[in-house]
Amino acid sequence: MLKDALPAESTKDAEVIGVAERSGKDGLQVYEFEYKVDSTRGGMKRIFSAVFVASKKLYLLNITHSDRPESPLSPYTRLMLEQALHSFDATT
Numbered sequence: 001m002l003k004d005a006l007p008a009e010s011t012k013d014a015e016v017i018g019v020a021e022r023s024g025k026d027g028l029q030v031y032e033f034e035y036k037v038d039s040t041r042g043g044m045k046r047i048f049s050a051v052f053v054a055s056k057k058l059y060l061l062n063i064t065h066s067d068r069p070e071s072p073l074s075p076y077t078r079l080m081l082e083q084a085l086h087s088f089d090a091t092t
Helices: 074-084
Strands: 013-024 028-041 043-053 058-065
Touching: 043 074, 058 074
Parallel strands: none
Antiparallel strands: 013 028, 028 043, 043 058
């Protein structure tokens, strides 16, 4: 995902903040990523992503939040975004 962001002309920089793996429903592996992207379109953004494969289909959730120095991500907002990220799973 990060490699896809870098080649874009508008992307100035990208940095991985964190990577995690968790077991979802029925043992399904869910991969989570947090990274920052600085672009000429929209400035600094923090992106929370979760991805899994089920029934031969790729499922991807991206949550994007503006992360400008004058209005950094608050602990409360981070908690809410992480809760949404952790809830992403296959339904059975």
